[in-house]
Amino acid sequence: MEFSKTKLFALVSLRLVIGWHFFYEGMVKILNPAWTSKAYLLDSGGFLKEIFGWIALNDAVLWVVDAMNAWGLMLIGFSLLIGLFTNISAISGMILLFFYYLSHPALPGIEYLFPVDGSYFIVNKTIVELFALFVIFAFPTSQNIGLERFYDKAKNTRA
Amino acid sequence: MNQDNNNKKGISRRDLLAGLASLPVLGVLGYGLHLQSQDRKKFNSSRLHNLNIQIPKGIPLLVDGPQLRLGIVGSGSRGRYIMKALGFVNPARIDEWTSNASKDKYWKEYLNEFLSQKNLNVKVTAICDVFDKNAGSGLAAAANIHRNGSSGQMADIPKRFLTYPELCASPEVDAVIIATPDHLHVPIAIEAAKHGKHVYCEKPLSWTVEETFEIRKVVKDTGIIFQLGHQGRQTESYQVARSLINQDVIGKISLIEVCTNRNDPNGAWVYDIDPEANENSIDWKQFIGPAPWHDFSPERFFRWRCWWDYSTGLSGDLFTHEYDALNQILDLGIPHSAAASGGIYFYKDGRTVPDVLNMAFEYPKRDLTLLYSATLSSEKNRGKTIMGHDAWMELDETLTVYPDRSSTRYRKEIEQGFLEPGKPFYSYVPGQDKVDAITTPTEKYFAGRGLLYTYRDGKTVDTTHLHLREWLNCIRLNNGAQPSCNIDQAFEEAITAHMGTISYHENRRTFWDEVNEKII
Known part of the structure; x- marks a missing residue:
């Protein structure tokens, strides 16, 4: 896709900061063997509260969810950072963020133990990041800045 | 802007720079993670990990033995709560809980918790309460051995005793649970112990200082299994x-x-x-x-x-x-x-x-x-x-x-x-x-x-269920094992409270x- 310099800079920056966020969150969890989403899940609100609570209290399920979450975050972040398979990463990231949102929706009347860093109604930072990933998906830049450039190049060369 | 590059064959220097432009970010993140793991290492090497902490390992098993026959003195609100912890609830209450459970998740869990509560292999054979209504309610609960609503099957209604000495003397009773006002705890406990009945007594142990000594002596002399109702022992x-x-x-x-x-x-x-x-x-x-x-x-x-x-x-x-x-x-x-x-x-x-x-x-x-x-x-x-x-x-x-x-x-x-x-x-x-x-x-x-x-x-x-279970286990073991809130602990509790009073x-x-x- 062709972009002006400013647009490309804006889109690549957005991709990198989200990648940065995902990758670091994922790695911190992977590197800490004691990390678990248990408390976060137990603190869930909204209409799926019970399902998240069930996950939290089932050790085997929790183990799978924790592993998928940590490795998912890391791989999505890594992909966005290096610029490879970013379309699938962006979609996966949106799905992951949607689950976070379902667990802690910003709806009036729901209070969480963990404090909220602002005032939100329906839209919170999770939703903002989710839609930012949608932009990454709609305007892919990894063929411009990223490893996909070589992949693309190789394809063109073959053709 | 990269249209030109794409049209050319091969990887140019420009391609190389653009393709790898974001990689330095990984270096920065690597440094961040290094700092993070240093913190963790410091933590892992700290003394906080060198503890051997005893964590309770699940619910103790129920000791096998014959069915124990219980007499309840005082089937008011606390007495009925104890009966619930033993597995007996008035069928009218079960109807109420079932109706609530159909509308409310809390009640559903409450009902399920009661229905799945372990059967303690006991039956209530005697009830004594000075208020007719409480006695009637206790009897109905005691007959509800299958935890049914009022349309379900009930066992025979146990005997109501009008006075506690009669209940304590009954050969139909192996052990007595006391859930009366404080001033009656010791007289009933002494009566029960003198008839060789084991005693579970609600707290506090005693109403006066003198009777605190008396009950300790009687429990020790008779060798009955005594548990004071501080269920916090199970926390x-x-x-x-x-x-x-x-x-x-x-x-x-x-x-x-x-x-x-x-x-x-x-x-x-x-x-x-x-x-x-x-x-x-x-x-x-x-x-x-x-x-x-x-x-x-x-x-x-x-x-x-x-x-x-x-x-x-x-x-x-x-x-x-x-x-x-x-x-x-x-x-x-x-x-x-x-x-x-x-x-x-x-x-x-x-x-x-x-x-x-x-x-x-x-x-x-x-x-x-x-x-x-x-x-x-x-x-x-x-x-x-x-x-x-x-x-x-x-x-x-x-x-x-x-x-x-x-x-x-x-x-x-x-x-x-x-x-x-x-x-x-x-x-x-x-x-x-x-x-x-x-x-x-x-x-x-x-x-x-x-x-x-x-x-x-x-x-x-x-x-309370766990505390009763512990008492019943000691009775069934019959090997000198004492419950956690035995008469010595109870004595200390009562004397301390009396000193304050x-x-x-x-x-x-x-x-x-x-x-x-x-x-x-």
């Missing part, structure tokens, strides 16, 4: 607290603060008066028992906790819960002295027991003070706090330990910034298989707020003469 966090303190996690303890904070009529013992209560439906003379005579008074009958004539006040009724928890954790025993003060400051409803009470118990041999502070007209939550030189411990269903800024033991960790004064560094939530050493801000936050879950093996378990009444400090076993 996991107390067992964990004991383990942590034994390993010197909080340092030398100088002060313990325990409290009662209630602020509603029910909590202040102003219970509803049943419209069916009258001189015909209540055996008033038997209710009075050893208490000074008073003409029939439904108010005194239902709100007996408000009068010294039948009650032991805040000290016997509520402080004993706190005391027994600490006696379990620290083996406190009877204090050297007690000083109490307080008054009737809010509920000026004719009661004689104070609604605000403060008591200080001194333990010079242990170099510590146990402080109790209670009000029935404020719910400002003040939990149980055990204060050590190195850390303090807050206790509830959950347990949280906070390092002290001036700790000697943790000085290095605090200097390194690894421990933050005032931020929790250990937490325990019931049902977990470990005590968490807390590191991340999220963990600290959740621990500080105390996630209140009473899970054991992933399920909520009624501590006497101090309040006589407006002086009371002392325990250890050698002559006397309150002076």
Whole structure:
């Protein structure tokens, strides 16, 4: 896709900061063997509260969810950072963020133990990041800045 | 802008730069992760991991043996709660719970918890209550051995005894559960023990000092299995607290603060008066028992906790819960002295027991003070706090330990910034298989707020059920095994509470003469 310099800079920056966020969150969890989403899940609100609570209290399920979450975050972040398979990463990231949102929706009347860093109604930072990933998906830049450039190049060369 | 490049074959220098442009970011992130892991390493090498903490391992099994036949003396609200913990509930109540459960998730869980409660292999063969309505309700619950609603199958209604001596003498009864007002605990317990019946008695043990000695002697002489109804003995966090303190996690303890904070009529013992209560439906003379005579008074009958004539006040009724928890954790025993003060400051409803009470118990041999502070007209939550030189411990269903800024033991960790004064560094939530050493801000936050879950093996378990089970297990084992709140623990509980009460009444400090076993 062709972009002006400013647009490309804006889109690549957005991709990198989200990648940065995902990758670091994922790695911190992977590197800490004691990390678990248990408390976060137990603190869930909204209409799926019970399902998240069930996950939290089932050790085997929790183990799978924790592993998928940590490795998912890391791989999505890594992909966005290096610029490879970013379309699938962006979609996966949106799905992951949607689950976070379902667990802690910003709806009036729901209070969480963990404090909220602002005032939100329906839209919170999770939703903002989710839609930012949608932009990454709609305007892919990894063929411009990223490893996909070589992949693309190789394809063109073959053709 | 890269259209030109794409049209050319091969990878240009420009392609290389553009393709790898973002990789330096990984270096920065790598550095960030390195810093993070350094912190973690420091933590892993710290002394917090070298503890051997004893975590309760699930629910003890039920000991096999013949079905035990129980007699219940006092089937009022507490008596019926105990019956529920044994597996017997009035079918009308089950109907009510079922109807609620269809609309409300809380009630659904409540009902399911009761229905899935382990069968203790007991039956209630005798009920004694001086109020006809309570007796009837207890009998209906006792007959409901299949935990059915009123349309379900019931067993035969057990026998109602009009007086407790008759119940205690009955050959149909192996063990007696006492859930009466305080002034009747010991007379009934002595009667039961003299007939060789095992006893589960609600707290506090006794109403007077003299009878405390009597019941201890009778229980020891007869060799019955006695359990006092402090179900807090089954609270996991107390067992964990004991383990942590034994390993010197909080340092030398100088002060313990325990409290009662209630602020509603029910909590202040102003219970509803049943419209069916009258001189015909209540055996008033038997209710009075050893208490000074008073003409029939439904108010005194239902709100007996408000009068010294039948009650032991805040000290016997509520402080004993706190005391027994600490006696379990620290083996406190009877204090050297007690000083109490307080008054009737809010509920000026004719009661004689104070609604605000403060008591200080001194333990010079242990170099510590146990402080109790209670009000029935404020719910400002003040939990149980055990204060050590190195850390303090807050206790509830959950347990949280906070390092002290001036700790000697943790000085290095605090200097390194690894421990933050005032931020929790250990937490325990019931049902977990470990005590968490807390590191991340999220963990600290959740621990500080105390996630209140009473899970054991992933399920909520009624501590009264566990406490009864322990008593029944000791009866069935019949090998000298004693329940956790046995007569010695009960004796310490009662004497401590009496020392506080006497101090309040006589407006002086009371002392325990250890050698002559006397309150002076």
